[in-house]
Amino acid sequence: MNISESLNNDLFLVDLLKPLNYEPIRAGFGKGLLKAGYLNLNVVAACADLTESTQMHLFKEQFPDRFFEIGVAEQNLVTVGSGLAAVNKIPFVSSYAAFSPGRNWEQIRTTICLNDRPVKIVGSHAGVSVGPDGATHQMLEDIALMRVLPNMKVFAPADSIEAEKITLAMVLDNKPNYLRLAREKTPIITTEKTPFRIGQGYVLSKGSDISIFATGTMTAQALLASELLYKKGIDAEVVHLPTIKPLDQQTILESVKKTKIGLTVEEAQVNGGFGSAVAEVIAENYPVKLKRLGIYDRFGESGSPDQLIKFFQLDSQGIYEQVINFLGQHKHK
């Protein structure tokens, strides 16, 4: 038995048994923004001295008049975004997530969310997989910070292809948005045909023994973990939630009603983050045992991305082992 048999054919995922291609998720954003620039003349971009890192350079080179270099000034970055949106522009404003929304949360709250301006905040280099730069630059709190803001939508794509789709969807959404991106190369698991709709969760692989809810970089790892689980005879359902807010309650609940036990995976603080968001839905509607994987109330540190992901048990093997342990505690098969 292998995972290919349980993959959801409607989603046109790649064949996980063949060697996977890798690309940084942020690269998909860069391509999406460039496309958006051609498709909509009101799309503009601004950056805080990290134009290539955040992949805005493609847009900047093609549309120099529509790109604004703000300098190392993240408070100004998002507030200028608020002004651009006020005159009918669709501004994408990018920096590292540690700085935006890390440093400018109040400006986002007041001038973008309360003021309801459709600014697209792009936080790159989120998660511990930033690697050697260390804890200062490994943003883990952004999901929690952004999802509590009224009017704000929060997205964490699984791969570069989905990041491109989300970027284009953000252009059409007349609301404040936050897009979470990662630095390192991430396995490509979706294809051009894979659907994306704001607010929609996707059952990537069907199963009945446990629901694994994943977002961002962790979705690929969860899917690979489910392959390992298969070999142990555990039939895991992997649900990908690229939209963290608004969360797809229906898909989450349908899954746990079937499996009666759930687990979340994110490359972020579980406190207040994605795991908490899923836990809220489950606790309020259909309480089942739930385990949250991610970072537990601590900061990251320097190391190679692989080392850190392993250390925090967020690679497929780590997820696999934690699922086994969790099931061992709570489900007798």
Added chain:
Amino acid sequence: MGKYSIEQLEIIANNIREDIISMLVEAGSGHSAGPLGLADIFTALYFDILNHDPKNPDWDERDILLLSNGHCVPVRYAAMAEAGYFKREELMTLRKFGSRLQGHPERLRLPGLENTSGPLGCGLSQAAGMALGLRLDKQNKRRIYVVLGDGEIDEGNIWEAAMLIPKYKLNSITAILDRNNIQIDGPTEEVMPLEELKHKWEAFNWHVIEIDGNNIEDIIDGLTMAQAIVEKPVIIIAHTIPGKGVDFMEKDFHWHGVPPNPEQAKLALKELRTLGGRIKSEHQ
């Protein structure tokens, strides 16, 4: 010169001050000193300088007025009511449940507001974004005015914008700095010294004009001159008297964030009405 004489504008400013006192005493909370000190500037803006239409607040050729120091919004509400954006009776709903006149301005609640503000330091950046966007759309005639408090410029965000605006030569922006020398904890020069203020802005590549911010003729001259300066963004340092028009409030920082009680309001209104009477009797 616009359609109102200086004398008429002075009467309007006095009406606005009376409304501010009435609103604040009715609300039972709010800021007194700043709004009173800004009454002449808002009169000049709404009744002489701004290209706007109170009956069509979203008119797409209007000038944009951003109030960055949102706590001074009573003066804006009073000026808007006086200009015909809404009925004066509504002023008495300030800060009350269900009111369009929130304690700090919320754009989505009241047509004619251009931004939501209160947390300080954001107005110049928003102006920069607007100016960049309008330039792309070749809307070159629309001007953007930003009213800033002097205590407000303690905020680092202000200086980030102060660098950006000259970089992109966003010269359709005119900042008006309410230099009333007070903030909540005391005189600005004690809380966080701002001087040499003029030189600071000049060093950031702004053209600085200094005016008497309680003299309507001076205000209009300054704002008109700002329109003629095309090579740099302009900041007008408007020296105002906090609490202007009400003797016991003037120049006293304790009035920054509190309203008058009913007795004090009675005194204040009496003083403003007498002054109004004097202006009327002198010029009619």
